[in-house]
Amino acid sequence: MHDSLIQLMYGFGVALQPDNLMWSVFGVLVGNLIGVLPGMGPLSTISMLLPIVSVIAPVPAILMLAGIFYGSQYGGAIGAILLNLPSHPPHAVTCLDGYPLTRQGKGGTALGITMMASFFAASVGIVVMIFLSPMLVQAANSFGPADICAIMLLGLLAGATMSRGSPLKGVAMTVLGLLCGTIGTDSMNGTARYTLGISELRDGVELGGLTMGLFGIADFLVSVNRTTVSPSGAHVRMRDMRPSRAELRQSFWPMLRGTGVGTLFGALPGTGPTITTFIAYALERKWSKTPGRFGKGALEGVAAPEAASHSKTQVDFIPTMSLGIPGDPVMALILGALIMKGIQPGPQLISDHPDIFWGLVASFWIGNVLLVILNVPLIGVWVRLLRVPYRFLYPSALFFIAVGVFSTRNNLFDVAIVAAFGVIGAVLLMLEFPLSPIVLGFVLGPMLEEKFRQATLLSRGDLSVFLTRPVAAGFVAASGLLVLAQVVAWLRGRRLAAAPA
Amino acid sequence: MNKWTKDHVGGALLLALGVAVAIAGAGYGLGSLRQMGSGFFPTVLGVLLALIGLALLASGRRAPQAAPPEPPAETAHLAGPLVQWRAWGCIVAGVLAFVVLGEHGGLVPASFAAVFVSAMGDRRNTWRSAAALAAGLTALGVVVFHYGLHLLLPLFTW
Numbered sequence: 001m002h003d004s005l006i007q008l009m010y011g012f013g014v015a016l017q018p019d020n021l022m023w024s025v026f027g028v029l030v031g032n033l034i035g036v037l038p039g040m041g042p043l044s045t046i047s048m049l050l051p052i053v054s055v056i057a058p059v060p061a062i063l064m065l066a067g068i069f070y071g072s073q074y075g076g077a078i079g080a081i082l083l084n085l086p087s088h089p090p091h092a093v094t095c096l097d098g099y100p101l102t103r104q105g106k107g108g109t110a111l112g113i114t115m116m117a118s119f120f121a122a123s124v125g126i127v128v129m130i131f132l133s134p135m136l137v138q139a140a141n142s143f144g145p146a147d148i149c150a151i152m153l154l155g156l157l158a159g160a161t162m163s164r165g166s167p168l169k170g171v172a173m174t175v176l177g178l179l180c181g182t183i184g185t186d187s188m189n190g191t192a193r194y195t196l197g198i199s200e201l202r203d204g205v206e207l208g209g210l211t212m213g214l215f216g217i218a219d220f221l222v223s224v225n226r227t228t229v230s231p232s233g234a235h236v237r238m239r240d241m242r243p244s245r246a247e248l249r250q251s252f253w254p255m256l257r258g259t260g261v262g263t264l265f266g267a268l269p270g271t272g273p274t275i276t277t278f279i280a281y282a283l284e285r286k287w288s289k290t291p292g293r294f295g296k297g298a299l300e301g302v303a304a305p306e307a308a309s310h311s312k313t314q315v316d317f318i319p320t321m322s323l324g325i326p327g328d329p330v331m332a333l334i335l336g337a338l339i340m341k342g343i344q345p346g347p348q349l350i351s352d353h354p355d356i357f358w359g360l361v362a363s364f365w366i367g368n369v370l371l372v373i374l375n376v377p378l379i380g381v382w383v384r385l386l387r388v389p390y391r392f393l394y395p396s397a398l399f400f401i402a403v404g405v406f407s408t409r410n411n412l413f414d415v416a417i418v419a420a421f422g423v424i425g426a427v428l429l430m431l432e433f434p435l436s437p438i439v440l441g442f443v444l445g446p447m448l449e450e451k452f453r454q455a456t457l458l459s460r461g462d463l464s465v466f467l468t469r470p471v472a473a474g475f476v477a478a479s480g481l482l483v484l485a486q487v488v489a490w491l492r493g494r495r496l497a498a499a500p501a
Numbered sequence: 502m503n504k505w506t507k508d509h510v511g512g513a514l515l516l517a518l519g520v521a522v523a524i525a526g527a528g529y530g531l532g533s534l535r536q537m538g539s540g541f542f543p544t545v546l547g548v549l550l551a552l553i554g555l556a557l558l559a560s561g562r563r564a565p566q567a568a569p570p571e572p573p574a575e576t577a578h579l580a581g582p583l584v585q586w587r588a589w590g591c592i593v594a595g596v597l598a599f600v601v602l603g604e605h606g607g608l609v610p611a612s613f614a615a616v617f618v619s620a621m622g623d624r625r626n627t628w629r630s631a632a633a634l635a636a637g638l639t640a641l642g643v644v645v646f647h648y649g650l651h652l653l654l655p656l657f658t659w
Contacts (some may be wrong), residue, residue: 391623461535
């Protein structure tokens with residue numbers, strides 16, 4: 001424990017270096033902005049900024065990407081509370097009570113409570129991360145390839161089935177992502193796979209190209225000539241944001257409970273942030289003595305889900321940094337960026353690159369403080385930016401995507417990949433397939449295949465290795481339970497549907 | 502009205518893709534469990550994808566009435582408001598214009614074409630507003646990417 005504190009001080013030293021601080025602030029600001037803007041999520045923003053990642057040092061790159069991630073959460077809450085824009089699914093539930101509060105003229109209070117809850121929850125998440133990560137790393141040192149495979153299996157399944165929409169479609173998209181990861185030269189024996197005779201594909205599909213196609217171009221294709229956002233201006237002054245003592249007391253326990261929910265779900269791999277916030281909200285409503293107030297401007301309904309989303313965000317970093325197994329698509333992208341910088345994720349990351357890990361931890365706190373301070377004056381600026389018409393926004397974004405993807409490898413072919421995945425993504429979106437499991441599969445695919453081949457090689461082709469090693473067996477069992485639960489839920493839903501309404 | 506729901510179309514697509522992937526994968530050499538070939542992992546995934554496709558086809562329910570009109574079977578029939586051919590064509594052409602002109606024209610023509618062509622996909626953009634936007638962004642791009650970040654793409658080549 002003492003050790004962790006020393007390391008943390010070291011981390012602050014790293015995070016406060018001017019260069020690192022600058023990129024961290026940049027990430028937080030960009031994240032905050034896109035959190036308010038509808039249609040732009042952390043996924044598309046991070047992929048759009050991957051070209052910057054390729055030119056700056058690893059530490060500032062990771063700090064920036066992380067800043068985008070949690071910055072967008074604050075932004076999402078602002079959009080939900082002040083403008084009733086559920087632009088980011090995890091914050092959709094915040095609209096339910098946040099916007100009524102704004103209409104009652106208490107938007108400032110709601111924002112104040114949100115920021116307090118967010119900061120508190122993020123701090124708890126960070127502390128959990130500081131103490132849990134080294135423990136996990138120690139355990140991970142005894143993990144064999146079979147264990148890692150089983151953990152990845154659970155993560156992939158959870159990511160596929162616990163997001164929105166049909167679980168079956170989620171699994172299908174995960175498999176599709178895994179397959180996209182196999183495109184290119186097989187690292188074990190040099191066979192070119194699924195290159196369709198195109199020599200550029202021998203190096204595989206570029207992560208930036210895939211994500212920019214799926215989350216950039218595909219989105220333009222689906223929303224062009226459709227989106228009409230005209231938010232009303234909302235004015236919030238610093239003074240309005242200070243909650244009264246009664247309001248503080250009212251939201252204290254919801255904040256704690258929300259943090260608990262977020263921490264718990266963050267530790268489970270693959271559970272999406274949306275489901276976390278919805279559970280926190282539902283729990284609060286059940287707990288409340290006056291559930292009737294929910295939906296009409298209950299502060300508890302704002303504090304709990306926002307706290308949950310922030311603690312989950314922080315705890316999500318634990319498996320990503322200590323095992324190299326991302327819990328959700330954004331984490332997968334951050335991991336992809338690490339790999340791009342030549343850093344091998346896994347249990348050795350914390351000891352090999354303490355500057356990255358501890359710098360990241362410290363920058364969370366710095367970033368969260370910055371967000372609390374900056375949010376207020378910036379809200380007005382973001383609201384004005386929302387008025388840029390979509391017909392100018394998307395061609396500009398498309399241009400930055402094209403230049404950005406080109407610059408990662410100085411390869412125009414990657415830009416063509418963007419167009420291809422744009423069309424694929426748009427068709428999939430129209431068929432109501434979720435796109436984010438594709439990224440999770442794509443990043444984990446090569447790792448999963450390698451570990452799987454190693455595992456069976458070590459066991460001489462005996463698949464029972466996945467059931468005899470305790471860790472592997474545990475995760476395989478959990479995966480089995482998850483599938484079973486989905487099947488049961490499906491059967492029950494079917495019976496309900498069959499019954500006359 | 503339509504016998505094909507979104508789930509049916511999706512299922513059929515997955516089934517076809519899965520079968521194709523599995524057949525191609527088998528061609529890369531399956532190997533054995535002890536010493537897996539390059540084709541093992543993708544073939545398993547292809548089979549899995551095909552099975553999910555079958556399951557979707559089998560369970561494909563009708564979309565709720567409130568939902569927007571369902572897309573018919575093949576992309577070729579996806580006419581009407583669902584796919585906007587002009588917008589799609591313009592946006593995809595815009596990206597591809599950047600690729601082609603980047604190779605044979607340089608950063609300036611590629612940027613202008615990418616923005617101009619894609620902007621024409623929005624019905625509310627006139628050729629005038631699209632050209633203005635394209636010119637502005639090209640200028641910005643030249644300053645930021647060429648002079649600022651030293652992008653490895655010459656301003657003009659031919």
